[in-house]
Amino acid sequence: MPSPDWHAPAVHERIEALVTLPGSKSLTNRFLVLAALANGTSRLRRPLRSRDTLLMAEALRSLGAGIDDGTTDSAGADWIVTPASLRGGGTVDCGLAGTVMRFLPPVAALCDGPVVFDGDEQARVRPMGPVLDALRILGATIDDGGRGTLPFTVHGAGSVPGGEVAIDASASSQFVSALLLAGPRYEQGVTVRHVGPPVPSEPHIEMTVETLRDAGAIVDDGEPDTWRVEPSEINALDVQVEPDLSNAAPFLAAALVTGGQVTVPGWPQHTTQAGDAIRDILDAMGADVSLTREGLTVTGTGDVSGVDVDLHDASELTPVVAAIAALADSPTVIRGVAHIRGHETDRLAALSRELGALGSDVHETDDGLHIRPRPLTGGTFHTYSDHRMVMAAAVLGLRVPGVVVENVGTVAKTLPTFVELWDGMLGGSGHPARTADAASA
Numbered sequence: 310m311p312s313p314d315w316h317a318p319a320v321h322e323r324i325e326a327l328v329t330l331p332g333s334k335s336l337t338n339r340f341l342v343l344a345a346l347a348n349g350t351s352r353l354r355r356p357l358r359s360r361d362t363l364l365m366a367e368a369l370r371s372l373g374a375g376i377d378d379g380t381t382d383s384a385g386a387d388w389i390v391t392p393a394s395l396r397g398g399g400t401v402d403c404g405l406a407g408t409v410m411r412f413l414p415p416v417a418a419l420c421d422g423p424v425v426f427d428g429d430e431q432a433r434v435r436p437m438g439p440v441l442d443a444l445r446i447l448g449a450t451i452d453d454g455g456r457g458t459l460p461f462t463v464h465g466a467g468s469v470p471g472g473e474v475a476i477d478a479s480a481s482s483q484f485v486s487a488l489l490l491a492g493p494r495y496e497q498g499v500t501v502r503h504v505g506p507p508v509p510s511e512p513h514i515e516m517t518v519e520t521l522r523d524a525g526a527i528v529d530d531g532e533p534d535t536w537r538v539e540p541s542e543i544n545a546l547d548v549q550v551e552p553d554l555s556n557a558a559p560f561l562a563a564a565l566v567t568g569g570q571v572t573v574p575g576w577p578q579h580t581t582q583a584g585d586a587i588r589d590i591l592d593a594m595g596a597d598v599s600l601t602r603e604g605l606t607v608t609g610t611g612d613v614s615g616v617d618v619d620l621h622d623a624s625e626l627t628p629v630v631a632a633i634a635a636l637a638d639s640p641t642v643i644r645g646v647a648h649i650r651g652h653e654t655d656r657l658a659a660l661s662r663e664l665g666a667l668g669s670d671v672h673e674t675d676d677g678l679h680i681r682p683r684p685l686t687g688g689t690f691h692t693y694s695d696h697r698m699v700m701a702a703a704v705l706g707l708r709v710p711g712v713v714v715e716n717v718g719t720v721a722k723t724l725p726t727f728v729e730l731w732d733g734m735l736g737g738s739g740h741p742a743r744t745a746d747a748a749s750a
């Protein structure tokens with residue numbers, strides 16, 4: 310059911326704001342999976358509550374895990390996850406979440422009966438085949454009608470032999486992460502070898518390896534494109550979720566394109582989040598960027614430069630980077646992101662169409678976009694059920710009056726409070742630093 314349109318606010322003055330963001334989708338969903346497979350009760354502090362993570366929690370509940378809201382602090386309640394023996398018989402709604410549709414089939418294979426997977430219509434074209442084929446080789450039974458996409462049924466048999474498997478993960482790093490996360494619970498563990506063009510979004514695999522190791526699993530990633538997880542228990546977790554750095558990108562971009570200043574508190578000094586790359590990208594596009602104990606501060610200098618950037622490792626950032634590029638003083642080349650045609654929508658086609666409709670000169674290549682800035686005019690920006698298209702439109706709207714964002718509610722996939730946070734950030738422009746807080750939004 311589409312949500313209303315949103316008139317993206319334009320601003321004439323420099324933005325000055327402190328924007329506190331909710332937790333990372335990628336970390337929250339990894340922690341939920343590991344906690345459901347662990348040997349005791351886990352606590353997740355400051356988890357993200359968004360469509361993707363609520364779907365993950367609901368799916369794990371249907372497989373038997375207990376997930377309760379615990380004590381409340383200013384950022385909301387913790388999640389308390391109590392594992393139980395994994396049961397079949399249920400249905401998992403994946404929505405449009407890559408993490409749910411890829412990370413849970415390897416868990417469902419451990420259940421004591423069949424688990425049906427389905428999702429949004431758009432989810433039925435997202436690539437899944439390599440995970441399903443790998444699971445079959447590792448000993449699971451799956452019925453997907455030969456399609457290699459949703460919907461499908463995983464016939465859990467209570468255990469999975471595991472072993473070694475070769476897959477082509479060039480369409481998504483999530484194929485590798487999925488097999489590794491459940492790997493410790495397979496009888497022989499799991500060894501995944503990637504064979505094919507380079508795997509995208511490698512930091513997300515590093516995130517998987519780090520979260521597994523932090524939970525006591527033994528992971529060998531010493532050989533390129535090969536990951537080995539030994540069979541072992543997964544220890545219960547007590548973790549605090551970092552802010553989502555990819556969701557921070559549009560807010561930081563707002564500082565650059567308005568010549569203002571935005572600080573995101575709690576930016577980690579060390580992280581495996583791919584979104585951390587936004588620091589270097591904004592720097593290359595003309596911002597002053599400084600990371601201190603207080604957080605990440607981005608200050609616009611008045612210049613917005615085009616860049617030649619390979620986003621293979623941080624492809625989630627493409628829509629926001631493309632929006633900045635359309636407002637820049639010089640052309641931009643975005644490379645290395647052919648696989649984002651299989652994200653929430655074909656992002657290269659969607660960006661090319663929507664930026665073009667506002668007046669930008671955009672050329673779609675096999676693996677990216679060439680963007681030559683032109684004067685832009687307002688109009689409807691279609692979002693294709695893609696949260697990051699909403700974020701891109703909001704950035705454009707700052708400098709282009711009359712941008713109307715269609716189906717703004719789709720941003721709830723990873724940031725349900727986006728509009729409140731955006732309004733909070735803008736509310737005080739021209740005044741002493743404004744505060745937009747995830748907890749109060």
Ligand SMILES: O=C(O)C1=C[C@@H](OP(=O)(O)O)[C@@H](O)[C@H](O)C1
Nearest residue numbers: 335481482483509510513624625
């Ligand atoms: O593992 C994860 O949490 C993710 C991996 C990446 O997927 P791809 O490798 O398909 O790009 C990323 O784009 C996605 O938003 C989240």
Ligand SMILES: C=C(OP(=O)(O)O)C(=O)O
Nearest residue numbers: 405406407408625652653
């Ligand atoms: C690609 C994304 O999501 P997903 O986890 O559904 O793949 C994204 O959030 O940009």
